[in-house]
Amino acid sequence: MNSTDFRNLARTISRLEDNHRETVSRIIQLPLDRPQCHIIGITGPPGAGKSTLCNQLLSQLSEKGKVAILMVDPASPFSGGAILGDRIRLNHLAQHPGIYARSLSNRGNPGGVSRWVVTILRLLMDKGFDYLVVETVGAGQSEVKIASIADTTVVVAVPQLGDDIQTAKAGMMEIADIFVVNKADLPGSEKTANMLREVAMDSSGQWKPPVCQTVATSGEGCQQLVEEISSHHTYLVDNNLLEQKRRNAARFELVEMSSWLLHRQLEELLGERQGQLLVSGQVDLYSRLEKAYEAFINSLSEVSD
């Protein structure tokens, strides 16, 4: 792809983010089910080395196909602005013609991802990208949405988590298809890897998440990680599980969109006057909501008929 292609792509993504109506309705009609394409989610606490790891992944994956990466960081709750710094780790890949990299703010959306991420993935799939990597910050239980989007979720941890691993277990552990202990050059890596192996053994599914130890700064162990990532894709395809993953992603997309639309509309609607009425407790708003919701649901089931 050349600069003009990237420019058009980049602009369309901005229009999606800005909820440009025609753009959203055009892109949402693009298929999300290309099986040869692989959606890879990378998540873990801030500073674990996710972006540095992505840099390694990108340079390896780009030998096999076209790669796009979305790097999502949280917006400031105060100003709505954001500092998006993941690109610092990708600089030497900036001019690779087969790599597209885009930083996104979550724009206040809880769960660590942008509302439009699945829609953006449709667009990228349509543009012929083979690998779609999504980096999100995941620090706790609330930030597991990435698992609803990605075919393969890679959870990045670092050595010496100590007791933290107990808390991390609660949310991040069950979403992992692959564990990475990054910063394996630091002491405690083996111990952390062993703890994660125990967690992986307990996993209920047929797939037992492998544990990779990597040094993202040098590239050590990254080859193995790429192999595990592609084995997981093969596993999904061979067991007819990929379709299920994509259906989850598409459902997630619609739920995100509708809850956002509803939320936005409600905030606009419930002005001073309505507020007063509500506070007086004289309206059965619940029943009204239910009715409106029913109409909405009915219109959706018509779509699927």
Add this chain to the structure above:
Amino acid sequence: MPIRVLIAKPGLDGHDRGAKVVARTLRDAGMEVIYTGLRQSPAQIVEAAIQEDVDIIGLSCLSGAHNSLFPKVVSLLKEKGAEDIKVFGGGVIPDSDIPKLKEAGIVHVFTPGSSLEKIVAAVRDCVQDNE
């Protein structure tokens, strides 16, 4: 829709404190700031700006190479058909260099004394001009 800004440091000096202060200020003014760190080539900066679809690029340079690096970014943008992306600059820049930089298409030049409010206002102004 927030203004998107790319803050980059071309050149070889390793001081990014000023760039970081500007990045934070713009974030606090509600903008999305893509921070790309130290030692960027003009070509890398332009490619990143295109992929990130920013409205404006802020360049910080303390090494004294601003006279060649800043105009290079502007001319590469033009070459790639992305001349609507504005460029402003900052750093240790002698007053006598400023007219030449502006002539080369740098919309604003900020020197160490510049107030942060002025930078925010200037970024807002030239992005709005664009729309």
